[in-house]
Amino acid sequence: xxxxxxxxxxxxxxxxxxxxxxxxxxxxxxxxxxxxxxxxxxxxxxxxxxxxxxxxxxxxxxxxxxxxxxxxxxxxxxxxxxxxxxxxxxxxxxxxxxxxxxxxxxxxxxxxxxxxxxxxxxxxxxxxxxxxxxxxxxxxxxxxxxxxxxxxxxxxx
Amino acid sequence: xxxxxxxxxxxxxxxxxxxxxxxxxxxxxxxxxxxxxxxxxxxxxxxxxxxxxxxxxxxxxxxxxxxxxxxxxxxxxxxxxxxxxxxxxxxxxxxxxxxxxxxxxxxxxxxxxxxxxxxxxxxxxxxxxxxxxxxxxxxxxxxxxxxxxxxxxxxxx
Numbered sequence: 001x002x003x004x005x006x007x008x009x010x011x012x013x014x015x016x017x018x019x020x021x022x023x024x025x026x027x028x029x030x031x032x033x034x035x036x037x038x039x040x041x042x043x044x045x046x047x048x049x050x051x052x053x054x055x056x057x058x059x060x061x062x063x064x065x066x067x068x069x070x071x072x073x074x075x076x077x078x079x080x081x082x083x084x085x086x087x088x089x090x091x092x093x094x095x096x097x098x099x100x101x102x103x104x105x106x107x108x109x110x111x112x113x114x115x116x117x118x119x120x121x122x123x124x125x126x127x128x129x130x131x132x133x134x135x136x137x138x139x140x141x142x143x144x145x146x147x148x149x150x151x152x153x154x155x156x157x
Numbered sequence: 158x159x160x161x162x163x164x165x166x167x168x169x170x171x172x173x174x175x176x177x178x179x180x181x182x183x184x185x186x187x188x189x190x191x192x193x194x195x196x197x198x199x200x201x202x203x204x205x206x207x208x209x210x211x212x213x214x215x216x217x218x219x220x221x222x223x224x225x226x227x228x229x230x231x232x233x234x235x236x237x238x239x240x241x242x243x244x245x246x247x248x249x250x251x252x253x254x255x256x257x258x259x260x261x262x263x264x265x266x267x268x269x270x271x272x273x274x275x276x277x278x279x280x281x282x283x284x285x286x287x288x289x290x291x292x293x294x295x296x297x298x299x300x301x302x303x304x305x306x307x308x309x310x311x312x313x314x
Contacts, residue, residue: 072289076230086290120282121305127289128281132229133243148278151308 001025023078026071030084040096046103046153050122050146053096057123058142061130072131093119103153110155122149158182180235183228187241197253203260203310207279207303210253214280215299218287229288250276260310267312279306 001022005012019025041052060068075082093116100115109118125145129135138144158179162169176182198209217225232239250273257272266275282302286292295301 073233075289075291076233082291086292089290117301117305120285121278121302124285125277125281128277128284131289132232132284133246134232134239135243144274145278148274148305148309152305 021078022070023074023081026067026074027078027080027084029067030071030081030088034088034091038092038095040099042099042102046099046106046108047146047150049099049103050119050149051142053099053119054123054126054142054146057126058130058137061126062137069131100153109153113153113155118149118153121152122146178235179227180231180238183224183231184235184237184241186224187228187238187245191245191248195249195252197256199256199259203256203263203265204303204307206256206260207276207306208299210256210276211280211283211299211303214283215287215294218283219294226288257310266310270310270312275306275310278309279303 001015001019002012004025005015008015015025019028041049043049043052060066071081071085075085096119097115100109100113100118103109104111104113122145125148126141129141130137158172158176159169161182162172165172172182176185198206200206200209217223228238228242232242253276254272257266257270257275260266261268261270279302282305283298286298287294
């Protein structure tokens, strides 16, 4: 709340009057971010697209301070933050599905694959390790779990 | 804290005097649980072992009230709870590694597979969907992601 007041040059009471708590502020920030025209990387290979997405996630979770980690923490106290977080992620998975569709057209993924399952298999371990387990970040974490998503896409799971 | 006081028949001030906050109480509960002689299921097939482990995780995360969810929430406020949670999970993954070793001996998994990566690939999506995304539980969630772990074990990822 203080950082927002400082950056926008208003008194902190103005920020508190508008949002009341961090959960509400974060929820509105996420809603705004969801409107942002994010597109998944298009490297020409599904594996490299998944690696690039995972690197974005690792960057968002390890920057200091991490807004994403703050949002996750807030989601356990604030239903508004929990709802906003879920909408934001579902929106990102829906947008990223095009990477899997391109892979199907290139013959890198089986026809009837569920894009969301591929994307969750590739990205969920990153959130789990960095947010829930708070593990040290292995150098190859983005690649390691992108390969898992790639294996799912080929219908081998 | 109130539930612990009620169950143990002491006054709640006694519980607060011993633990001070929920994070400390939960941390000590987890440390005690870690001593509990948990063994992974031994069904004779890696896929079925992973399904059985995932079902245990789904049950722990969807029971009401869920101590695991309470612990995860507390881990964002209490470094003691975060540390206990990580130790507990690392201990469980270390114990579950035997399921992957048995699979290697049966020829269901490649020799040099990293057991922890298999187990994380199979279980992390469950934590992500149920704890972070708060998704509705798909009927086949345990099987869906156990298959992902199974694909990793065969070295296809």
